[in-house]
Amino acid sequence: xxxxxxxxxxxxxxxxxxxxxxxxxxxxxxxxxxxxxxxxxxxxxxxxxxxxxxxxxxxxxxxxxxxxxxxxxxxxxxxxxxxxxxxxxxxxxxxxxxxxxxxxxxxxxxxxxxxxxxxxxxxxxxxxxxxxxxxxxxxxxxxxxxxxxxxxxxxxxxxxxxxxxxxxxxxxxxxxxxxxxxxxxxxxxxxxxxxxxxxxxxxxxxxxxxxxxxxxxxxxxxxxxxxxxxxxxxxxxxxxxxxxxxxxxxxxxxxxxxxxxxxxxxxxxxxxxxxxxxxxxxxxxxxxxxxxxxxxxxxxxxxxxxxxxxxxxxxxxxxxxxxxxxxxxxxxxxxxxxxx
Numbered sequence: 001x002x003x004x005x006x007x008x009x010x011x012x013x014x015x016x017x018x019x020x021x022x023x024x025x026x027x028x029x030x031x032x033x034x035x036x037x038x039x040x041x042x043x044x045x046x047x048x049x050x051x052x053x054x055x056x057x058x059x060x061x062x063x064x065x066x067x068x069x070x071x072x073x074x075x076x077x078x079x080x081x082x083x084x085x086x087x088x089x090x091x092x093x094x095x096x097x098x099x100x101x102x103x104x105x106x107x108x109x110x111x112x113x114x115x116x117x118x119x120x121x122x123x124x125x126x127x128x129x130x131x132x133x134x135x136x137x138x139x140x141x142x143x144x145x146x147x148x149x150x151x152x153x154x155x156x157x158x159x160x161x162x163x164x165x166x167x168x169x170x171x172x173x174x175x176x177x178x179x180x181x182x183x184x185x186x187x188x189x190x191x192x193x194x195x196x197x198x199x200x201x202x203x204x205x206x207x208x209x210x211x212x213x214x215x216x217x218x219x220x221x222x223x224x225x226x227x228x229x230x231x232x233x234x235x236x237x238x239x240x241x242x243x244x245x246x247x248x249x250x251x252x253x254x255x256x257x258x259x260x261x262x263x264x265x266x267x268x269x270x271x272x273x274x275x276x277x278x279x280x281x282x283x284x285x286x287x288x289x290x291x292x293x294x295x296x297x298x299x300x301x302x303x304x305x306x307x308x309x310x311x312x313x314x315x316x317x318x319x320x321x322x323x324x325x326x327x328x329x330x331x332x333x334x335x336x337x338x339x340x
Contacts, residue, residue, distance in 0.1 A: 007224045013158045014216060014223055014230060016165035018237035021212035021299035022056075023168050025111060025289050027245060029266040030209055031252045037202040040258040044199050046246055051199075052206035053242040056213045060238050063217060064231035071226035074310040075217030075303070086314075093311045101304040104212075105143065108300060112293040113138040119286045142297065150301045154222075157302055164295025169240075171288035172248045175269070178276040179251030209245065212296065213237065215303035218310070 009017075031045075038044035066079040074081075074089070076096070081089035110125075113135055117124030124135045150157040216233065220226050252261060252272055261268040273281030311317040 007222060007226075008155055009158055009219055009223045011224075011229045011233060013162050014219070014233035015237050015240070016162040016295075017219065017299045017302065018213050018216045018233055019169065019241055020161050020165035020295040021215050021303075022210055022237075022241055023165075023172070023244065023292060024108070024212075024296040025115060025293045026209050027172065027248060028269050028285070028289055028292070030205065031249055032261050032265050032268055033205050034202055034249065035253075035258050035262055037205065038199060040262065042250070042253050042258065045202065045249060045253075048199055048202040048206050049242065049245050049249060052203060052210050053238055053245075055207075056210050056241075057238040060213065060234035063214070064234040067217065067220060067230040067234065068227050071220050071223075071230070073221040073306070073313055075220050075306075076214055077307070077310050077314075078220075079217065089314075090311075090316050093307060093316065096304075097307050097311075101300060101307070105297065105300050105304060108293060108297045109143040110135075110139045112142055112290065112297055115286065115290050115293055119283070119290055142294075146294075146298050146301045147305070150298070150305055154302075157298060161295060161298055161302065164291050164298065167288055168292035168295060169244055171285070171292070172244050175272060175276070175285075176244075176247035176251030179253075179255035179272060180247075182276065183251070183254030183256070185250065185254045210238075210241070212300070215300060218303035218306045 034045045034048060035042075038048065063076075063079060066082055070078055070082060072078050074093070077089045077093040080092040114124050114126045116138065117135060118126050122134070123130065123132055125131055146157075149160075213234075216237075217230065220230055223229050252268060255272050255275060256264070256268055260271075264271055269285055270282035273285040275281070277284055308317060
């Protein structure tokens with residue numbers, strides 16, 4: 001049942017899947033929340049980003065040690081079996097299929113639709129606070145569209161993941177470098193009393209900005225030279241994410257200052273974009289925010305749709321033979337010329 005799988009994803013796509021899922025829309029609007037929690041202390045804010053990265057850095061190194069040994073279908077399911085036996089692998093697979101991925105995919109689809117409505121000045125949850133019928137229709141459309149693309153055109157889905165990764169990292173770095181260049185870079189602590197909860201409250205907010213990196217191992221069996229590329233991606237991606245996050249945080253503070261950021265709230269990124277690019281700046285930023293969220297959605301679905309097959313090859317799902325045949329038929333369909 002465990003037929004050979006075409007190795008179609010290179011190192012860039014693997015890095016793009018990790019960083020592209022982790023870096024969503026939240027980072028664009030997280031700076032004021034961090035400053036609020038640490039009372040405007042930039043040094044504590046940077047420390048929070050560093051401590052938040054420690055978890056995925058060591059988590060990535062741990063998973064990388066398993067990836068160097070085993071590259072069979074399953075990702076976390078396989079590594080859970082290696083660590084604690086088949087029962088834990090079985091539970092990990094079913095938890096991801098029915099709880100983890102469905103919740104994330106649904107939420108990210110809604111967020112993507114909401115930001116698209118903001119971009120095109122259409123009434124929606126983020127602009128009016130109302131859940132319009134069109135916003136729900138758009139949410140469902142995006143969800144089904146990316147499921148179809150990832151099912152019938154896997155290579156194209158991988159290419160989009162790489163594109164979204166490059167776009168969002170580039171946007172954050174441009175804003176960071178622009179802020180550091182036009183502003184006054186400083187690590188000095190600001191004296192602002194916001195009633196924040198301190199560093200540990202900050203880590204709660206920061207933790208969500210680092211979530212999602214565990215999705216990448218689900219495509220381990222489709223990565224070229226997986227025992228080399230997956231560990232490299234798991235080691236490099238967290239460090240890249242940390243550099244981008246800290247650079248953006250410092251760039252925004254250098255350009256606007258903690259006090260201004262707290263006053264503007266989520267509007268701080270729009271103000272920074274306006275100072276750097278003029279009146280068109282906010283619309284440019286929201287364009288990249290939409291691309292960023294769609295990249296996260298695409299990456300989640302890219303990993304999600306492989307889980308039922310991973311359980312099927314272990315005979316741990318209903319009608320595994322039928323599911324395996326269905327997967328092979330889809331793989332054959334994806335080789336047809338009109339999908340390339």
